[in-house]
Amino acid sequence: MESAESSLERHPSSPSSHHSAIFDKDRHITFLQMMYQLLPPPYQLQEINRLTLAYFVISGLDILGALDRVDKDAVANWVLSLQVRPRNKADRHSGQFFGFLGSRTSQFPPVVNRDLLPNNSHLASTYCALAILKIVGYKLSNNDFESLLTSMRNLQQPDGSFMPIHTGAETDLRFVYCAAAISFMLDDWSGMDKERAKDYILHCQSYDGGFGLVPGAESHGGATYCAIASLRLMGFLEDDLLSGSAMSSVIDVPLLLDWLVQRLGTDGGFQGRPNKVSDTCYAFWIGAVLRILGGHKFIDKGALRGFLLACQSEYGGFGKVPGELPDLYHSYYGFTAFGLLEEPHLLSLFSELGITGRAAMEV
Template sequence: MGKPGFERAHHVAFFDAMATELPGNYDTQEVNHLTLGYFALGGLSLLRELDRVNKDEIARWVLSFQVHPEVHTDVDSGLFYGFCGSRSTQFPLSNVMDPCHNGSHLASTYSALAMLKIVGYDLTNIDSKALLQSMKKLQQPDGSFMPIHIGAETDLRFVYCAAAICSMLDDWTGMDRLKAKEYILNCQSYDGGFGMVPGSESHVGIEFWALIVCLCVSESGGGTFCAVAALHLMGFIQVDLASNLNDSASIDMRMLLEWCLQRQVNDGGFQGRRNKASDTCYAFWVGGVLKIIGAHHLIDSCALREFLLTCQSPYGGFTKFPYDGIPDIYHSYYGLAALSLLEEEGLEPLSVELGILSAAL
């Protein structure tokens, strides 16, 4: 049996189906509806197949999830006027008395803006002033962010979301960058990677299931990609490796570089942390970090490509591990994203720090 090739047609069929109607086993992810849409739309965009969707219709659908203040003074009420992740988080249950219901969330807002950028919507048309002014109130004294106005855990995931939101809106009034930078630097571990919070174990990945619903379980979550991408978006990391290695005012770049390169294992794939199996999505999370700091050329690209191609499903899409059976939309999107970083023929270039195709910027 020869080595597998890139099954582009199968992937197009997979993402086209996902963009049309999600399978029933995604029902439990209804609260993440907007982000599931981001994965489906993002996959089609990387495959250069956006003509399969109605861009104006998608833009209207995404915009319908934004929460707007009823009056101007509501912006100072403490609520966050971003985007909700689904209809169930947008509207209160009929049997729940909640006069201040507002389910907007930093991660859902990131997904919404990313989708709007992908379909070419002009973000100057949205109410960014209310969004950014209310988002700034989510930033904590230590520089971290809460994802929602009613309180939740604070960690690097939401610092990244805030930075990505400000970057896409081209307006940094929504956060204090210096405070955010200080928080990020405090999260770098002794081994060079980043934990979710200061003092925690280094991890490169960030499972979006965990990100969206604000959960951080042992196998998911993480900090390194969020830390590095946020620092780059905020202007604190350069685009070439030599400049980064000589910058003593930022993170310990040499330790970070070594930690990331050590994540590529014998099968060519990348692990998210020490003593873990390689996984499709980490080809993006680790590869993305190395791309941002100007060191992507140091990986074994051929071995990584071979690993990723063994994770392709015969149904289209990608599985978590090689020959693992049924694909899921999360690993499928990041499998394509990782191959885009490897400049796979037939895929659009990726803006790695924002997770969307470069042409959308």
């Protein structure tokens, strides 16, 4: 396996002075605190996804054991202010989805004839909202999520897939995962047909063992995570498939395992699909699937750690590849990857939700 030093030689844009042999926890905390207080101007184009960006910050701080750096009550109140509720019970069956908005901007739709246009609540934003609430210790049982679950059924399609919003949207495994994660966090599966969702997931497994976002699509690391984590959350996969008879599984585990192991690059990192460079985020997407399957023993932890440290920024956070500036997305999945590697002084990770085990167990 190639060493971290030889990995750096492949990326001359990453000066050796920027590469550290340690996980710089304090600098990462400072980086996330800065993102919490004021997002840099380049993120203005992502304003509609502010709730997702907040998820990366809040959950990242939790993984780093620094959740005390934020006002948890203020965070919970802000998230709850983005919840969309129906005007009456009949609205639950109007075809709309009553979840959470992605930002304050989408909370104020245009007014036509003094009536608000259909809401813009989104399945991915709802997943992030509930995850944040669990992380900061808000008791989900204190809220009435019946409208959310009832209306979420409006998003499931006849083939078992989900749309993220009630109209004019694509359907793929990302939103099946969001629906499964929402149902798991609320401990209520009335908002989705699990059998139909399972059938859709199985149709997304490709000939090479991985999963594409839709049936017939190329296998992809992120899609494979969504498939396997969803099946696990829905109760269709055992705790450790490799400890028993993998042949009894609903999926072709040996073929999938072969595809996953082939994603390991010579630089120690993981790629998302063949003929692509290793990328920080896939250390989680691929690593978490291996963890769920019980195949994490196949990961060369030293080599993967070396690759991730080469992607660690001198400013805190992680870039996509060695030498790139840090961004919130890759920083967060760098933190989760180190959580999977059981880095000292980080909270343990619940792979299926991508948040800490402590937060996942909150009710």
